[in-house]
Amino acid sequence: MTDSPWPAPPQGTCGLPPALEVEVAILGAGIHGAALARELTLRGVSCALVDRGEVGGGTSQWSSQLLHGGIRYMLTGDIRQMREGLAERATWARIAPHRCRWEAFWMPHRFGLEGLAHRIGIGLYDHWGAERPGWPPALHLGHVPRAAFEADPRSIQGPFRGATAYADLMTWDRELTRDLAASSGALRLDFHEPEGFEDAGASLKALRLRDRRDGTARRLAARRWVFALGPWTDGAMAQWFGESRKRLRLSSGIHLWFDAVPGCERPWAIRRPKGRILFVIPRDGMLQVGTTEREVDDGWVPILEAERAELFEALGACLPAIPWRSLPVRAEELGVRPLVAAGGVTTHLSREAVLERHARFQNLTLVLGGKLTTARALMDHLATDLTGIRCEASRTEPLRLWDGQPAEIR
Structure with missing residues (x-):
């Protein structure tokens, strides 16, 4: 965990005193840490949100930017995880309409039998996900009319013969994470470097911090601790406590951003081998494509040329009418997914989450x-476990905007 990959802190100071005390200290200001801060605030519990970078500045800003049920789970048979995601998708649409936008995604098919399978599977997906607050009536689901499909330049000269439309929710992940933090009363200790813990044998007591902006030392005391460090968990546990156990394996995916292509109005989700999905999504005046996947060792890794080449090859094979290799790449990003090992081993990986009570420090949860998509629900569960307080408002209370501006639905 070297300091070099982390962005330099901005000018300014924190303004908090050198000694701080809260009920719950949260390390990691990504989507899970920010969601937990909101959950604790809704329950009237004091907390602090600590990060060596900025809120939402790590892997939470490089997700697929979709709040979805997981259409790929229909293909793998993980119906329970899919339905959980669909229920949470509706919750996000209620509490963060200013950061969400419903879309009709097109999944193209190559032949008639595949098209029939799509219509059946996607029909179930939309049936189970029928709760769609704020759904635009102008968007149509199900069979895509042939004239509409053939008018899209992605259909020209390609292997696809038609498409089926399904509903999903697009978001702006970094802004959503920041809105969660703004909707909490957490003491915000962003751009703070952890320098060491104080413990009482079986429990953590306090954390010594150094403000990366001006070098100010601070001490944060708490009764309970939560590490929501995403892909940096294993590295942090090794650095802070000398632990060699690997709890995660990391999978990366890349996104490339091109100029908008006229006629590409609907987002496409293309089935690929091994259950992967190739997204081609018009958004924010550009065209986003991704992802490929590889296993990596850290949360900060570069994009390999082989990854770009594989993605361009997939685009050329699926959507040959668009001259992908001659289009300038306006931006590129690589997001790292922390995959937890099922049953404590890394031979089987899962997109599900685990809340682990630390074996030595009984007041620490990882x-x-x-x-x-399911970060809010998971942190709702954790906050209830930490405090013994349930909170129905978590599913209905609108988020406050990070910048304090009036909410604007995109």
């Missing part, structure tokens, strides 16, 4: 794995 958030392992998880994904953007």
Whole structure:
């Protein structure tokens, strides 16, 4: 965990005193840490949100930017995980309409039998996900009319003969994470470097911190601790406590951003081998494509040329009418997914999350794995476990905007 990959802190100071005390200290200001801060605030519990970078500045800003049920789970048979995601998708649409936008995604098919399978499977997906607050009536689901499909340049000269439309929710993940933090009363200790813990044998007592902006030392005391460090969990546990156990394996996916292509109005989700999905999504005046996947060792890794080549090859094979290799790449990003090992071993990986009570420090919980869509539900569960207080408002209370501006639905 070297300091070099982390962005330099901005100018300014924190303004908090050198000695701080809260009920719950949260390390990691990504989607899970920010969601937990909101959950604790809704329950009237004091907390602090600590990060060596900025809120939402790590892997939470490089997700697929979708709040979805997981259409790929229909293919793998993980119906329970899919239905959980669909229920949470509706919750996000209620509490963060200013950061969400419903879309009709097209899944193209190559031949008639595949098209029939899509219509059946996607029909179930939309049936189970029928709760769609704020759904635009102009968007149509199900069979895509041939004229509409053939008018899209992605259909020209390609292997696809038609498409089926399904509903999913697009978001802006970094802004959503920041809104969660803004909706909490947490003491915000972003750009703070952890320098060491104080413990009482079986429990953590306090954390010594150094403000990366001006070098100010601070001490944070808490009764309970939660590490929501995402892909940096194993490295942090090795650095802070000398632990060699690997709780996660990391999978990366890349996104490339091109100029908008005229006629590409609907997002496409293309089935690929091994259950992967190739997304081609018009958004924010550009065209986003991704992802490929590889196993990596850290949360900060570069994009390999082989990854770009594989993605361009897939685009050329699926959507040959668009000259992908001659289009300038306006931006590229690589997101790292922390995959938790099922049953404590890394031979079987899962997109599900695990809340692990630390074996030595009984007041420490580790958030392992998880994904953007179900982060709120997972942290609702954790906050209830930590405090003994249930909170129905978690599913209905609108988020406050990070910048304090009036909410604007995109």
